[in-house]
Amino acid sequence: MINPERYSELPPVPRTLRREARRFWRQLGGELIRRGLLTELSVIPLAPLCAMLAIYEGLANDLRRNPPRFGDELLFHALDLRAELEEFLDQFGLDGKHWIAENLPALPD
Numbered sequence: 650m651i652n653p654e655r656y657s658e659l660p661p662v663p664r665t666l667r668r669e670a671r672r673f674w675r676q677l678g679g680e681l682i683r684r685g686l687l688t689e690l691s692v693i694p695l696a697p698l699c700a701m702l703a704i705y706e707g708l709a710n711d712l713r714r715n716p717p718r719f720g721d722e723l724l725f726h727a728l729d730l731r732a733e734l735e736e737f738l739d740q741f742g743l744d745g746k747h748w749i750a751e752n753l754p755a756l757p758d
Contacts, residue, residue: 653688654699663696667702670696676752677702686742702753705730709754716757727756 659678662671678695681687687695708727717724735745 651690653690654686655685656682656689656692658682659687661690666696666699667703669707670699673699673702677748680743681741684742691741694737698734698741701730701737703733705734707754709756713754714755724756731756 659675659682662674666674674695677699678687681691681695705727708723708730711722712727731749735749738745738748
């Protein structure tokens, strides 16, 4: 059985991450470190997850500024992305639904 080494401190932010995603690297990565969940294997998908969180945050903010009309495809895409992010965060050992509710803007009703 593979037993990957756990990180005791957060690795440097990858240079490829955009500014918005770097904030999630520090925020989410720091939480994973505190909980002892960041390993040499789980750090690999952390950068794409942070990029997806930043995209979702921007999308949610845009939808809140410009409320969607009934049947707006953008809202459906945002809902799909949120569901994917919840699952991804669950796989990291976090409660994805709760983490998103606590750390990201809500989508409009």
